Amino acid sequence: MHTHAHAGLHLHDPGGPTESWIRRGELLVDRSALPRVEAALGRWIDRVEVSSHAVMRLRSDADPVRVAADHPDLPVSVNHVHTVMVGSPILHGTGATPVPVPLPPAPPVEVWDEPVTVLILDTGVDPHPWFVDRHWFGEWGPRQEILDLDGDGVADQQAGHGTFVTGVVLQHAPGATIRHHRVLTSHGLTDDRTVASALRRVREHGERIDVVVMTFGCHTPDDQCPPVLARELDACESVVVAAAGNTATTRPFWPAAHPKVVAVGATTPDGDPAPFSGRGPWVDTTAPGVDIVSSHVRLTPTSRTYGAARWSGTSFAAPRVAATLATEIHNGRFPGSHVRGVRGADSR
Template sequence: MASTDLISLVELAERWRAEQPSLVVHDPGGPQECLLRSGEVLVYSGGTRVELERLRRWVDRVEEPAGGVTRVRLRPGAEPVAVAADGGPAVAPNHVHVGSPIMLGTARPLPAPADEPATPADERWPVVVAVLDTGLDPHPWFAARPWFDAGVPEVLDADGRPGQDRQAGHGTFVTGVLLQHAPGVQVRPKRVLSSLGLTDDVTVARGLRASRDADVVVLTSGCHTADDECPPVLRHEVARLGGIVVAAAGNGGTTRPVWPAALPSVVAVGADADFSNRGPWVDAIAPGVDVTSSFVRLTESREYGYARWSGTSFAAPRVAADLARLRHEGVPAAEAVRRVTALQPT
């Protein structure tokens, strides 16, 4: 039931460019390789006038600021990484983030049907977990829970090709992993990731901004950058969160940092598998191979069942659940992080 094809970032961009024509790969195959939105940069600063003056020769138009970010559309031929370097530290490309079941350059198992695991207990804790993912469908495991939000369902087929999109059902699966290990949490789903497994800095930042009241935030996508530094907008939004941020480390089998997971204030979670990213910026390891959880499939209608799936996306909610349980037990956030990361293998 699993595919053993290999996929590169260039192939990924080609595959979805028909649906998202703005995708471009910077430095394909090179040390600065990253996926960007072409023809634009983001300015995050209280004084955008200075940055915009520096970029004047490259600017086609400037959009109205939203959430502290100004999106600058560039003239044809302008290269976002080079333009951002001219603009200063508050200017960056709009990086495209990849969902963590998508395995760049490695084997990429797809979700397979599975037997039903034990249903999570019906408990209620005063702990809020924001799940920044593809949405959440009314699976029987949680459709009747008081926190369930019917307003962010999964998009199962957005690309027009036959069958379910590659990452459709992912948010429902991740939420099921979370509930199996922290059954009393109140989940706040935020749709930031497309059913094709892609998002960008602007969208992730918006999801983080909407999660400031959460005790724990789970993020299952991330990006590389040309300079291996965190995009300014993500660094800022993470710094303003009151809760613990848990992020999947990604599945490229590399030590190169993935953002925002690699931020020191974020708990970066790898999986117990060769495909997992690793390095000193990875804070925790959890099961990420053949994880079983709730799932929704596109047949003649929506069919609710269970699946097995692999990736650091499914290790992250396991660690988030451990942190949520400690918070429920009254352990302060910093101490909860210390306890969870102290148990990790070196």
């Protein structure tokens, strides 16, 4: 990903130990503390936009990382950019580009007597033949993927990602009730504010969510979880599962490294750790994440084509673990509040 391709993003400390993507010139502020923050940072503020969280836009000559670091007493944080990153094609032959393959038979149609609901935060979901006849499809309204955000006639790099992830869950938990909330663009981008706001809206919606799947993440300059996101994760009563990232490092990757989240690394078909996968003591479990086959949607000059693809990345290991946890909840063997019960487990 390059800054010239995504306006408004900035790479902090390129090539250095605190390299991370941020929204250029943005700080996030808890609304309740906005007057105090405005009084303290007035000389750097250009304007403030208020919704579920306040976005404070700084003057062009202000560095948001430095401003936040210089005021540790204020409830402000940089607006970090989360990305969907898939495995390197050099390492595994498929990796960064989904490769079309023949569509396998659809997972069986099941309806669990006691619903177990899995919420997927991703790019959306298309009316793939695997999904359209399921009882849950469309119940939360349209969440169709946007495949060509920039309108150039070519599918974007992460087009079809949410449809693919949904297929992974369905293959391993066919009776689960699946919900979607679109937080990622088809370029694979989101940020703290978007994710935190989605978690808050889902919580306020009132439906019980048993498992939440997050297939994205970021590094931060101070290697701490972005505060806005951390507050929403602390308030979440669901089991949260997140991809450990594909940066091949032990450096914490958020939200996966948050203590309340089940961080999932990827393995190869032989069961070995995938070289691209995040690793370290903050990773709780692993699952297959190389050459995964699942449902996919492709953009053609005249329509969308539904089939299957082969893809690699920790974002495809995470939904495998989410499906395993959903099945355990269905079988009464996994109390949803005890997320650390999966530490060290390997979903194969």
